[in-house]
Structures are given as C-alpha cells and as structure tokens.
Amino acid sequence: TGVEIHPAAKIGRRFFIDHGMGVVIGETAEIGDDCTLYHGVTLGGTSWDKGKRHPTLANNVVVGAGAKVLGPITVNDGARIGSNAVVAKDVPAGATMIGVPGHVARSSKDADARKRREFAKKIGFDAYGVSQDAADPVANAVNCMLDHIHAMDEKLEAANAALKKMGADVDVSPLPELELYDIDSVGKKEPSHAKREGGEGDVKTDN
Known part of the structure; x- marks a missing residue:
C-alpha cells in the first residue's frame, strides 16, 4: 500500500490517510482522534535512543502532503502542518506550521485578512x-x-x-x-x- 505503520504506534479513532503512498509512522508515534495525513508524510525519529523518539499528534491535526514531523515533539489540538514543511519542535494548538524549518505562519497576515473580510462584509462585497x-x-x-x-x-x-x-x-x-x-x-x-x-x-x- 505504500503506508508503513510500526505495530507499536498508538493511533486514535477516525484516523484517515488520504492518498496513502509514502507514509511512514514510527514506533513511538502517537496519533489522537480525527487526524488526517496526506501522501508522503513522515512521523519520524531523530535518534536511536530508547524511549519516546517520535511525534505525538493530538486531536484534529492535519499534516499536509510531503511534510516531515520529527522527534519526540507534540503537535497540539487542531494544528495544521503545511505541505513539505519540516517540523522538529512543538506546535501550539490551532497553529499552522509552514516552511523549512517549520515555523508558525505570521499572525499579522491573519489579522490583515480578517480586516479585509470585515471590510468586505461591511460594504456588501461578495468575492464569488x-x-x-x-x-x-x-x-x-x-x-x-x-x-x-x-x-x-x-x-x-x-x-x-x-x-x-x-x-x-x-x-x-x-x-x-x-x-x-x-x-x-x-x-x-x-x-x-x-x-x-x-x-x-x-x-x-x-x-
């Protein structure tokens, strides 16, 4: 199937792998409920040390195509990992990580987008x-x-x-x-x- 899941990995309910090809889930990885992985995702380790070596995904996490989530880090509830991002540090709840190395998408852009949406709503503009x-x-x-x-x-x-x-x-x-x-x-x-x-x-x- 092109999906390699270590038998010791812990996986929650309603876990979904979309376009299952090239997905690797390591031995000590933990995945919460309602998570989605796309093709080419790796939940990998960064060392051969005993104990926890792989990521923990909390609930409602989405990992985009080609992303690499590495090490004993935690991706908290509702977070998003962008396509081809490389993430090796904890991800706050609800955050979107992008780039190499992975970093939280700028909140100022979110604020600007929110202002534009509010202004468009005020003047009755409909983009569609x-x-x-x-x-x-x-x-x-x-x-x-x-x-x-x-x-x-x-x-x-x-x-x-x-x-x-x-x-x-x-x-x-x-x-x-x-x-x-x-x-x-x-x-x-x-x-x-x-x-x-x-x-x-x-x-x-x-x-």
Whole structure:
C-alpha cells in the first residue's frame, strides 16, 4: 500500500490517510482522534535512543502532503502542518506550521485578512458573485453612515449636558430633525439606527 505503520504506534479513532503512498509512522508515534495525513508524510525519529523518539499528534491535526514531523515533539489540538514543511519542535494548538524549518505562519497576515473580510462584509462585497439575497453595497454604506451620524449625535448631547452642568453657556437650540428611513437592502438586517428610533418608511435603491 505504500503506508508503513510500526505495530507499536498508538493511533486514535477516525484516523484517515488520504492518498496513502509514502507514509511512514514510527514506533513511538502517537496519533489522537480525527487526524488526517496526506501522501508522503513522515512521523519520524531523530535518534536511536530508547524511549519516546517520535511525534505525538493530538486531536484534529492535519499534516499536509510531503511534510516531515520529527522527534519526540507534540503537535497540539487542531494544528495544521503545511505541505513539505519540516517540523522538529512543538506546535501550539490551532497553529499552522509552514516552511523549512517549520515555523508558525505570521499572525499579522491573519489579522490583515480578517480586516479585509470585515471590510468586505461591511460594504456588501461578495468575492464569488452576487446572489439574489446578497446585500446592496450602496444601501449598506448609507446605513453605516446613518448609524455613525446617530452615534455622533448621542455623544454631542452627552458632551453638551456635561458642559451645562459645569456652568458653560451651551447653545441648546434644536438641530434640524433628521428623518430616519430604512434603506432597503436585500439580505441585510434592519440597521441599528432604525431599531433605536423606530423610523418608518422605505427608501429603495434601484437594482
């Protein structure tokens, strides 16, 4: 089969070898539940010393094609080993190891990607095309601006109240009333400003 598993290796439940060819699992290797190995993976040792010489994979670990995990190290829960990586040190839970020697993928890239996803969601961008229930980006943007305006109004009112308590001469003349309309966006929840004020009426954008 092209898969060599030492009979002394300890293997958990639902262990899966995808494209089983060139896989080697050493004598003192331990594999937890729900782990996946791809072709060309080695769970090997780095010495001939007695005792623990091979890696321990915790639960839900995925090891990519061609990766080498070496020595008595621990790959903790939910970690990912990238294809062709060479890992010889412990891997934190949930981390992704890449490269030679293996190192944790930069968290700053993850943060940047998360910011991009949040911004795309805010403006209603869909990288895989527009479906019938996709949010209208124009309506979404207008709703965000209205939320921001109402938040600013609340802060100004609080600041004016504080200044008035301190004896400052504050202009309390009412501002022009801002009518609240729900900008109709298919697939988008009612904006928070409409929920706060209970505005009536609909303004729809042409699609």
